[in-house]
Amino acid sequence: MKLNYKIQGQGPTILLLHGLFGNLDNLGIIARAFNHQYQIIQVDLRNHGLSPWSNNMNYTVMAEDIVELIQSLAVEELIIIGHSMGGKVAMRLTEMIPTRIKSLIILDIAPVIYTADSHSQVFKAINACTSYIQGQQVPNDRNTVQQVMIQYLSQSTIQFLLKSYKSDHWLFNFPVIEKHYSDILGWQDITPYYQPVLFIKGSHSEYIKQEYHSDILNQFPYAVIETVESAGHNVHSEQPQTVIALIEQWINH
Structure with a gap:
């Protein structure tokens, strides 16, 4: 790759x-x-x-x-x-x-x-503000994303994540990261x-x-x-x- x-x-x-x-x-x-x-x-x-x-x-x-x-x-x-x-x-x-x-x-x-799932709140937050149609991420404006995530995460964590939020999309492949999270912990x-x-x-x-x-x-x-x-x-x-x-x-x- x-x-x-x-x-x-x-x-x-x-x-x-x-x-x-x-x-x-x-x-x-x-x-x-x-x-x-x-x-x-x-x-x-x-x-x-x-x-x-x-x-x-x-x-x-x-x-x-x-x-x-x-x-x-x-x-x-x-x-x-x-x-x-x-x-x-x-x-x-x-x-x-x-x-x-x-x-x-x-x-x-x-x-x-x-073994500790240190990213559980991050997964909850991203799932709460991200939706998909036919596998494609649906654009969402940055302010809405921030307002949803504040229910789950600290402001510093939100600001870190938003560095990878461009043009109303996450730059990271969230579904695959979530699927392979055990490999990342492993x-x-x-x-x-x-x-x-x-x-x-x-x-x-x-x-x-x-x-x-x-x-x-x-x-x-x-x-x-x-x-x-x-x-x-x-x-x-x-x-x-x-x-x-x-x-x-x-x-x-």
Whole structure:
């Protein structure tokens, strides 16, 4: 699958992979921090943003999409930074292109199967304001969508989702995401990756619990786990300066 992407800057390559319901702009804070000395590739993962839609959605096919993109751009070596779902895609890439990965940074996600349905309210909200005729999404104006969603979600979550609402349509493939949500929560253990990997977690987030540290170390024996205080799951947007400093220190060490 040929993904939508944008490239800025020059120098060594950093690839940024966004999370569920996001798009290539979600890690823009990191892109802007490093584009003066790196080539930044921001990608819309399949079924998100302006990338093609598909009925298949799991970490193998999402990682294969990235491999295809990297090969098409003739990138021999890269730093990969992935948040949430994008972090799991990044971890899956360690089995597919291990020799091309110069450095790996995972933002607030662990290589585990998550059992808690942390997006139940999001699904309820999107279903409440989205309807279909013969499988095609019926346009709805942005204000109406916002008014419906406020019954289910916080204003910050609504604003995040609305970044993927353009021309009165969702840019993400909601029916397929809902259908394959168990695949997104899920995980298949990978071959241990014997290179250093930086995991950055928010202190208020439940995505990297203490009990998950053994899962991380089983698959990434040389992992380093850093906690950012006063941050939740979107650690990069809640405490950008701290996260950028950790990334900069990691890729320059």
